[in-house]
Amino acid sequence: MNLRDLHYLVALAELRHFGRAAQACHVSQPTLSMQIKKLEEEFGVSLVERAPRRVMLTPIGREIVDRARHVIHDVDQMKELARRSRDPEAGSLRLGAFPTLGPYLLPQVLPALRTRFPNMELLLNEEKSDVLVANLRDGKLDAAFLALPLSDDRLHAELLFEEPFVLAVPSGHRLAHAPHLRIGDLVDEQLLLLDDGHCLREQALDVCGLAGAHEKPGFRATSLETLRQMVALGNGVTLLPELSVRPPHVQPDGLELVRFEDPAPHRRIALAWRGSSPLDGLLRNVAATVRAAVRI
Structure with a gap:
């Protein structure tokens, strides 16, 4: 054998x-x-x-x-x-991200990572958060970008940044031009949300509970792009993460973005890895590089 x-x-x-x-x-x-x-x-x-x-x-x-x-x-x-041990910053790094973060975060931080770690090959994997956590536990990933809190005490998490949510509404909506949006302004609104398994869904539901808003029944999207289009067509409102609405990402015609007054609802993004990982020192340096590269 x-x-x-x-x-x-x-x-x-x-x-x-x-x-x-x-x-x-x-x-x-x-x-x-x-x-x-x-x-x-x-x-x-x-x-x-x-x-x-x-x-x-x-x-x-x-x-x-x-x-x-x-x-x-x-x-x-x-x-x-x-x-x-021969070269701590060489070789491959298997890195995961969830779908409502990866496409918006990675283009911002990859140039900084390539500059800081020129001999390191990044192998990127995009999956829902529960799959990423399972792959981390099983050793299929070295680290992953995840939203806090984490329920697995075997994973170490380094907070990277807090990402505010913005409210996406149709152009003719009553809140489309609100100067100072408050959580309470969402009372009785029907929010369009992602399908089960997306951590953004759970985060948005938490905001809904605080605001007195409700999920629109009979609708489940599979991507942020679907949410944007449905809002632009006047089918409801939704919460979008800040990074997903920044250039070069363009919003469809008929959609308005409204920002909350401080303290805005937000999600906390971390880099997580196994506490027993031999890459602990390297991953702390990766986390520091990402933290410095992100502008929120």
Whole structure:
């Protein structure tokens, strides 16, 4: 048994198809099948239940795959630790961001990160917050931009900035030209919100509760761009994060942005990573670079 065989087994567990697993591992299907069979012979148990057009793990196969993932992760961490000892700021950094932040934050901070860490390769991943947290825990990401608070005490978070919300309304709305918008001005308004799983949805619902506003029933958007267009068409109002309304991002015709008086509702953005990560020192420097680059 070697590490390569464990990679084959994990790929098969994730893809549930010998052909796709072989393709993902850059080997032929007969090669992958033969190595899985050798693993079963070495362990003396069946790891995979083979059926026409279907691949399932046996109960012991699932347990061994779980342990294989930990082994692969630990070996990757050892390699990373050794490489970082030679040059702490070289190599790749797997960085995650959630969809209502990544497209607006990353273009602002990537130039600063490339200047500060010229030998570092950034591998970017965009997912909803719960997926990012799971990937951090599993070692699939080194760090992620997340909104506070975090519920996982295994993660360390460095606060980067507080991002205010602005209210997006149709041009003819009663609040379109309000000079000093207060939370209470939203009473009885129907807010257009994102679908479940987006942390911005939960943040907006918190504001709704404070303001006496309500979610518009029967509507769930999948992106900020959909929210903007629906507001511009007069279907309701919504909250947008400050970074998403700054140039070069252009608002559609028929939409007005109204800012709140201080203290404005906001979200707190942090860079988070595992507390046990060997990259702790590097990630603190990354967080400091991002903090300095963002202008709110």
